[in-house]
Amino acid sequence: MLIYLLRRLAFAVALVFTVSSASLLLTRMAPGDYATEALGVGGGRARVEEMRARYGLNRPIVEQYRAWLAGALHFDFGRSFAYDRPVADLIPQRAANTAILAVTALAAATLVGLPLGIVSGARSRGTLTALIRTGSIALLSMPPLLTSLLLVFIAARTGWFPIGGMRTGASSSVDIVDLLRHLVVPASALALPIAAMFERLQSQAMREVVGQPYVLAALARGVPRSRVLWRDALKAALRPIASVYGLVVGTLLSGSFAVEIITTWPGLGSLMLEALRARDVYLVAGCAATGSVFLACGTLLSDAALALVDPRARE
Amino acid sequence: MGQLLTRQPRKLARNRAIVRTATVIAAVVGAVLSGGCRPGNNANNANNANNANNGGNGGAGAGGTPARGGELAASVHTDPQSFNRLVKRDSTSDLVASLTHARLVRLNRATEEVEPWLAASWTRAANGLSYTLKLQPNVTFSDGHPFTADDVLFSFEAVYDAKVDSVLADSMKIGGKALKVAAPDPLTIVVTFPEPFAPGVQLLDNLPILPRHKLGASLKDGTLTHEWGLGTPVDQLVGLGPFVVTQYVPGQRVVFGRNTRYWRRDANGAALPYLDRITVEIIPDQNAELLRLDGGQLDMTATEMRPEDYATVKRGADAGRLKILDLGVGFDADSLWFNLKPGGLGPKDARAAWLQHDGLRRAISLAVDRELFANTVFLGAGVPVYGPITPANKKWYAADLPRVPHDPARAIVELASIGLTDHNGDGRIEDAGNRPARFALITQKGNTTLERGAAVIRDELKKVGLTVDVVELEGNAVIQRVMSGNYDAVYFRLTATAMDPALNPDFWFSSGSVHAWNLEQKTPATDWERRIDEVMHRQTASFDEGERKRLFDEVQKIFAEHLPMIHFVAPRIYVAVSTRVTNLTPTAFSRPQLLWAADTIAVVH
Numbered sequence: 001m002l003i004y005l006l007r008r009l010a011f012a013v014a015l016v017f018t019v020s021s022a023s024l025l026l027t028r029m030a031p032g033d034y035a036t037e038a039l040g041v042g043g044g045r046a047r048v049e050e051m052r053a054r055y056g057l058n059r060p061i062v063e064q065y066r067a068w069l070a071g072a073l074h075f076d077f078g079r080s081f082a083y084d085r086p087v088a089d090l091i092p093q094r095a096a097n098t099a100i101l102a103v104t105a106l107a108a109a110t111l112v113g114l115p116l117g118i119v120s121g122a123r124s125r126g127t128l129t130a131l132i133r134t135g136s137i138a139l140l141s142m143p144p145l146l147t148s149l150l151l152v153f154i155a156a157r158t159g160w161f162p163i164g165g166m167r168t169g170a171s172s173s174v175d176i177v178d179l180l181r182h183l184v185v186p187a188s189a190l191a192l193p194i195a196a197m198f199e200r201l202q203s204q205a206m207r208e209v210v211g212q213p214y215v216l217a218a219l220a221r222g223v224p225r226s227r228v229l230w231r232d233a234l235k236a237a238l239r240p241i242a243s244v245y246g247l248v249v250g251t252l253l254s255g256s257f258a259v260e261i262i263t264t265w266p267g268l269g270s271l272m273l274e275a276l277r278a279r280d281v282y283l284v285a286g287c288a289a290t291g292s293v294f295l296a297c298g299t300l301l302s303d304a305a306l307a308l309v310d311p312r313a314r315e
Numbered sequence: 316m317g318q319l320l321t322r323q324p325r326k327l328a329r330n331r332a333i334v335r336t337a338t339v340i341a342a343v344v345g346a347v348l349s350g351g352c353r354p355g356n357n358a359n360n361a362n363n364a365n366n367a368n369n370g371g372n373g374g375a376g377a378g379g380t381p382a383r384g385g386e387l388a389a390s391v392h393t394d395p396q397s398f399n400r401l402v403k404r405d406s407t408s409d410l411v412a413s414l415t416h417a418r419l420v421r422l423n424r425a426t427e428e429v430e431p432w433l434a435a436s437w438t439r440a441a442n443g444l445s446y447t448l449k450l451q452p453n454v455t456f457s458d459g460h461p462f463t464a465d466d467v468l469f470s471f472e473a474v475y476d477a478k479v480d481s482v483l484a485d486s487m488k489i490g491g492k493a494l495k496v497a498a499p500d501p502l503t504i505v506v507t508f509p510e511p512f513a514p515g516v517q518l519l520d521n522l523p524i525l526p527r528h529k530l531g532a533s534l535k536d537g538t539l540t541h542e543w544g545l546g547t548p549v550d551q552l553v554g555l556g557p558f559v560v561t562q563y564v565p566g567q568r569v570v571f572g573r574n575t576r577y578w579r580r581d582a583n584g585a586a587l588p589y590l591d592r593i594t595v596e597i598i599p600d601q602n603a604e605l606l607r608l609d610g611g612q613l614d615m616t617a618t619e620m621r622p623e624d625y626a627t628v629k630r631g632a633d634a635g636r637l638k639i640l641d642l643g644v645g646f647d648a649d650s651l652w653f654n655l656k657p658g659g660l661g662p663k664d665a666r667a668a669w670l671q672h673d674g675l676r677r678a679i680s681l682a683v684d685r686e687l688f689a690n691t692v693f694l695g696a697g698v699p700v701y702g703p704i705t706p707a708n709k710k711w712y713a714a715d716l717p718r719v720p721h722d723p724a725r726a727i728v729e730l731a732s733i734g735l736t737d738h739n740g741d742g743r744i745e746d747a748g749n750r751p752a753r754f755a756l757i758t759q760k761g762n763t764t765l766e767r768g769a770a771v772i773r774d775e776l777k778k779v780g781l782t783v784d785v786v787e788l789e790g791n792a793v794i795q796r797v798m799s800g801n802y803d804a805v806y807f808r809l810t811a812t813a814m815d816p817a818l819n820p821d822f823w824f825s826s827g828s829v830h831a832w833n834l835e836q837k838t839p840a841t842d843w844e845r846r847i848d849e850v851m852h853r854q855t856a857s858f859d860e861g862e863r864k865r866l867f868d869e870v871q872k873i874f875a876e877h878l879p880m881i882h883f884v885a886p887r888i889y890v891a892v893s894t895r896v897t898n899l900t901p902t903a904f905s906r907p908q909l910l911w912a913a914d915t916i917a918v919v920h
Contacts, residue, residue: 089546164596266597
């Protein structure tokens with residue numbers, strides 16, 4: 001088990017390294033740079049060159065990458081050009097906001113998707129099953145971006161929930177109710193397709209499990225159906241969900257970046273978009289690295305969970 | 316290239332859809348103009364808007380004074396990059412500076428006049444080089460520290476300091492030379508220009524006056540560049556402006572509270588600003604911004620409305636939540652220019668003979684139907700223009716410039732005169748070597764008016780046989796291509812930084828960094844550019860306003876003859892604002908169109 005986890009940890013480190021390096025190099029190679037963005041057409045060639053020299057953008061790409069890598073090994077991820085602050089100072093708060101959104105969405109998706117999957121998996125026919133299945137297929141076919149646009153539109157028309165942001169007004173105190181109200185639209189946009197996926201997976205697994213002899217035997221012995229389903233069958237049917245949880249975390253993050261922009265959620269997505277527009281290479285790399293850390297952690301946890309419930313996965 | 320060609324049918328279909336949409340939206344705009352808004356067709360509308368708002372003044376207190384107090388919610392698209400305006404030039408940092416700092420003089424964006432601000436009055440010396448400015452007495456910074464001439468000296472020292480390397484330094488120099496500043500007494504400043512400079516003290520509108528008592532030490536030790544970054548506690552930020560920053564939440568909002576020590580009063584002697592608080596929400600997406608405006612969560616947006624947003628805003632206006640202000644014609648128009656640098660297309664590119672010829676640009680100006688352009692690109696809300704100065708700039712616009720008609724037949728004759736004719740009868744013209752007359756037109760991806768404009772140009776030029784390959788690039792990539800001279804043609808918008816042409820030398824002089832068609836020339840590449848340089852030198856140095864106008868008319872005439880840039884249509888500027896906001900002084904000149912005069916804005920509450 002320990003060797004297995006160490007192997008997965010090594011994979012996670014490689015993932016973070018690859019993603020952050022690739023994002024830095026690709027941003028650096030894209031046409032234009034921070035100097036042209038900051039100074040515009042009227043900046044003047046001499047001034048643009050001065051700025052490039054000041055920020056080290058005139059150095060060969062390999063040299064710049066090497067210097068960044070050396071710093072990153074000591075947890076110094078460089079300084080944002082645009083904000084003139086260390087990248088490490090800019091990211092934590094935005095990462096926390098993204099994490100709040102992602103965790104809420106994941107919890108909502110799990111709490112909605114799993115029970116619905118059990119219900120629809122336990123009964124192969126019926127109006128309720130058909131309704132759940134139809135809803136899931138509809139939601140699965142909609143990307144989070146479209147779902148968020150639809151939800152923002154509904155929120156704007158009805159006025160039921162805030163359309164964007166994370167907090168109302170200029171209050172500096174943390175108001176949980178206010179935060180939850182602001183979470184409804186972005187978290188739902190992320191959670192609904194995932195809940196639909198969980199429902200489908202759980203439903204299929206449940207259908208397989210309820211046909212197993214030990215379930216039939218339990219029912220024949222007179223054990224109440226609800227107890228068999230929610231205690232015995234559920235435990236066995238959780239394996240497929242556990243195996244995709246890691247992937248879901250990745251989907252959640254990539255989807256959350258788009259949802260954050262639409263719903264003006266102040267997370268990593270909007271910061272990364274701003275950094276990309278400004279060609280703020282170190283900030284882009286920092287955001288990408290943080291996103292990949294989330295992904296790696298999610299994958300690692302998922303692998304660990306799977307290894308616990310299914311020893312075959314360790315091999 | 317193949318990819319570009321396969322995209323054309325889709326784009327044509329999209330254009331047809333746009334034209335259909337244009338008809339509908341034009342009708343909506345027409346209804347807005349005739350019913351909901353004030354009539355008018357020039358920048359005077361800014362004043363009309365102000366009067367109209369005051370006229371129906373739900374927020375006025377006794378004696379016509381707008382009601383004091385209340386909050387306003389506005390928006391921007393990005394976080395500020397710093398609270399130190401000396402080191403950052405992004406639009407949000409500029410907005411923060413305009414709300415929290417004051418200048419010696421203010422260019423009134425609505426009237427185009429220079430007004431006393433921290434300087435109560437000024438006189439010009441007989442030599443035309445020196446100005447003596449008398450400062451307002453009894454002015455204090457937001458922390459209570461008295462403001463004196465020493466703070467003005469400090470601000471000049473800071474902006475010219477080599478270590479600070481301020482982004483404002485160039486805008487505070489004449490011909491690359493700094494102004495000399497002296498303070499004979501605590502309320503007097505003498506500013507000496509290095510050479511005669513007609514706009515005079517208007518230049519001082521560029522410089523926010525900063526507190527020496529807060530920043531003097533960091534200027535001395537060379538760390539001013541890093542002062543007032545985004546991590547600075549907001550109570551450390553001190554200024555002379557109407558508001559102070561009271562909260563900054565990264566990615567969410569900047570909150571400004573009333574500066575209780577602000578020095579300005581209104582005509583009735585009431586203390587300004589009227590508002591208690593302005594919350595500026597950070598909303599990167601313009602669609603989300605529009606939804607929040609429509610939903611009542613915002614009172615105004617950062618920029619003017621996009622043509623495609625009229626329908627949504629009109630619904631809000633019909634419901635009484637919003638009003639649409641027509642600010643008249645904009646000061647800037649999107650423009651098409653070619654790479655005119657000699658040899659800029661490459662030594663072996665035979666197309667240079669016609670691609671850099673005046674005749675091609677004249678033909679394009681004739682071939683594009685400006686009415687169609689206005690209807691398609693700006694959905695009817697635009698006016699044809701024939702040069703870089705639009706009718707909005709009343710003082711400097713040359714009304715007698717020849718109007719170029721839409722005349723494709725004449726365009727074909729012009730093209731033939733530079734050797735471009737249809738040799739093989741396939742409907743496309745070729746040069747003398749039988750090579751197709753074809754060029755790539757770069758424009759900015761994601762900017763809907765530029766994308767639509769480039770498509771119209773392509774379609775209109777196809778009718779006279781020219782083949783245009785539209786290449787949409789991200790904004791930064793367009794700038795990089797322009798600066799490196801790696802392009803055939805560009806369709807983009809360059810915005811003027813000032814109304815007075817003498818304050819835009821980088822555009823007009825051949826050595827300028829915004830002389831986009833051939834940047835930063837050591838000596839003028841053409842005779843007509845040399846002539847423009849000469850006339851602009853005289854125009855900048857003359858103190859006779861009539862003579863300056865005559866000289867600038869001559870510059871515009873030379874420009875129109877040689878067309879280094881082709882302008883088609885200037886958009887009309889509309890802004891949407893909540894009906895509860897009153898006492899506005901809108902401007903079509905620059906963004907933000909409403910918040911530039913934030914100290915006199917009021918709300919009904």
